[in-house]
């Protein structure tokens with residue numbers, strides 16, 4: 001029957017639920033599974049996975065308390081009794097006991113013979129660059145998500161955009177103190193991103209790399225160390241780039257790097273580089289800004305020049321447990337950005353005129369994935385729009 005024949009009150013045809021979902025919706029089926037060996041095991045694992053989702057916000061807040069009260073830091077100095085953790089933190093011993101057991105439940109610490117100590121996971125938490133800074137930055141996002149219904153309806157004014165002042169235009173990021181705060185957070189976590197990018201992209205053969213939106217130069221410092229003959233240009237906002245001087249000087253890279261202050265929204269990108277990287281830049285911005293930026297990159301490259309986009313990417317048709325939850329919600333709270341999938345970025349590169357575009361999924365999706373492309377003068381951006 002056609003829609004017209006069905007009349008104005010007809011309901012849209014509903015797709016039939018798959019049989020497994022119909023079973024999942026049945027309390028009798030769950031009662032049955034709980035009794036059957038084999039099925040009972042699967043049901044318990046599914047239940048635990050569901051409960052992990054339900055309690056996720058409590059896990060995060062317990063971790064934040066362990067960080068802010070410096071419990072993990074104290075244990076990094078050596079095993080300690082409860083009193084040595086509670087006293088300096090200003091937390092009554094009986095409440096600290098509950099927090100420590102929560103930390104043990106998270107696998108971060110353990111108690112043996114009356115002494116609390118770090119586990120390998122707890123030690124790794126402190127050692128992974130950027131992780132602690134990320135957790136300490138999360139209260140902003142936590143407040144933005146306090147009313148998730150209003151948040152997803154678009155009825156709230158998230159605070160997070162204020163942390164990244166450039167999202168509403170380069171002029172927003174003129175305050176050097178704000179710029180230093182966000183640049184430090186990014187630089188802290190850049191080590192892992194650079195390491196994974198260097199695993200996926202071979203920069204040998206590149207003569208001159210320009211990192212656009214390169215912050216205080218942490219990515220270029222890592223690539224420069226791996227490729228001793230590479231010349232480099234750092235391009236970022238005027239309030240940001242002064243922070244790169246000390247890094248390049250300390251790494252002995254001063255003679256190999258040129259620092260160019262500017263805004264890719266308002267200024268032409270400098271020429272001269274045969275490869276341009278955009279690391280954790282696109283996901284901050286709306287499609288229109290990204291389109292304009294990719295065209296500017298195309299214009300700044302010579303024939304055969306390469307573009308390298310590196311950032312956490314959404315899973316597309318197969319949503320990813322990290323990027324489609326954390327990064328997509330985070331960039332939504334930023335108000336201007338969007339976590340795009342690899343194929344989407346590949347398509348946008350193609351529309352900007354790049355050819356031979358390749359998506360390389362990262363082996364840690366929550367750290368980064370890469371899309372690369374090559375400039376061919378036969379395919380101009382105007383032609384492919």
Ligand SMILES: C[S@@+](CC[C@H](N)C(=O)[O-])C[C@H]1O[C@@H](n2cnc3c(N)ncnc32)[C@H](O)[C@@H]1O
Nearest residue numbers: 166170186213214215236237263264265279280
């Ligand atoms: C999320 S941070 C990433 C920094 C660095 N690439 C990294 O991965 O650590 C985004 C960077 O883009 C820069 N940025 C934002 N808008 C810009 C603009 N209009 N022109 C130049 N840089 C800009 C910011 O200052 C910031 O350093």
